[in-house]
Amino acid sequence: MGKQIDIGRVLANLPLFQQLRESEIVNLAVGTRDVWLTKGQVLFQKGSLLDGFYVVVHGQIKLAFSSPQGQEKVVSIVGPGQSFGEAVMFMERPCPVLAQALEDTRLLYIAKQGIFAAIDHDSAFARRMLAGLSMRLHGLIQDVEDYSLHSSTQRVIGFLLQLAGTGGSVEFELPASKHVIASRLNLTPETLSRILHNLSESGQIAVKGRRIAVLDMARLRQFDDAPRPPCAKDG
Amino acid sequence: MGKQIDIGRVLANLPLFQQLRESEIVNLAVGTRDVWLTKGQVLFQKGSLLDGFYVVVHGQIKLAFSSPQGQEKVVSIVGPGQSFGEAVMFMERPCPVLAQALEDTRLLYIAKQGIFAAIDHDSAFARRMLAGLSMRLHGLIQDVEDYSLHSSTQRVIGFLLQLAGTGGSVEFELPASKHVIASRLNLTPETLSRILHNLSESGQIAVKGRRIAVLDMARLRQFDDAPRPPCAKDG
């Protein structure tokens, strides 16, 4: 199946690696393993140590907290071209989350050694790595802001707008089951269902299963579920 | 006042820079500025671009979201020896938070250029920078876990244990006003007050103004505010 050749090609196409020299890519490829998971399979548990990081080729991985009582909270849904585990690799500490395949998934596991070599030989690569981690950090800060400052409806709207934005189109498919999406947004499935229902009723969106159409991006962006306080009182 | 000399010395003592060569330190010092803030002064607003990052020499800075409606949520309280702004610097995007002095504070502002030079010349430094950002990321993940999986009492306990732990002692002082602490923990001041009262009543801690004594670390760690479900019912 020519997997070896594939690995080099896939690596070279990742944004992070695009500017590396051929020799560097070969170096990385040596320490890279191909990983296939079936839907539901656990890649690693909370507490694992990682000697490298992962890139999704196709499929989908969820990263989630899992408490002993069985409650679970999805932190991130990782799709094709995206990576995860870098921070744990650099920190050399136990991983705080669980990684599990949401569907049949192919990953590349890239060993630390090749990455460190690339950092040593190419400081521009080091900078890209730093910028990458910084973006990740920014995303988490955004999440913290959402959780602590926005209502559940506002979080859902933000999420929908993000999906609509990246696709360019105003119609798109939810990237996972509503149960998973709800957890990602810190909601129960029941609450998510009710919110989508409300938005639908008030003519903001149209929902059909996992397919969602945003009818008016601008209006949705302004939508505010809180009762508007009067600007000034007479009297 | 010999500030120039001071700067090099302070830089050289930061964990991040400890292993840099003398020449590198000099290089950093050239692009470093001494910043003095009075209590309440705003260092930068949300949306700012940073061409470097900050290290606290003495005093305290709070990083917080600020919504137009004036609500504010403290993300982080940064003390002596700690740094902030690296991620924004590497990302080259607007800063998502506001930075404001909680007390009279002295900072060093370290220009991007010197950092980039250090990264170019010393890949071990680049790695330390990567590890540093990774730790920061880990901390945020921890916060997200706390906000979404733990009750307000559990968040307070976690915070107290962290303070008690770092100090070695079981008695310590809150690092800021209760108002700020409450915001950091995603609570209202009222709720924080009630929780401290409860913990105090149930003999877990003693509170006197900002001074708190943890009476039994182990017991506090196990303390759980949720009513314990019976393991089995007699039938």
Place this chain on the structure above:
DNA sequence: ATCGCGCCTTGATTTACATCAAATTATCGA
């Protein structure tokens, strides 16, 4: 001292969201 003013506490009430409990609707293998 004692006045004034933030900081903190305390109590009463509200509310957004979770939880519990069915009913309904997809999905998929045989």
Place this chain on the structure above:
DNA sequence: TCGATAATTTGATGTAAATCAAGGCGCGAT
């Protein structure tokens, strides 16, 4: 196509924490 199982919706009820509204108290200035 059918039946089973999981996903989603819908309704009724519960609750943790916020909000609203007064007090008390510590502390620095006079």
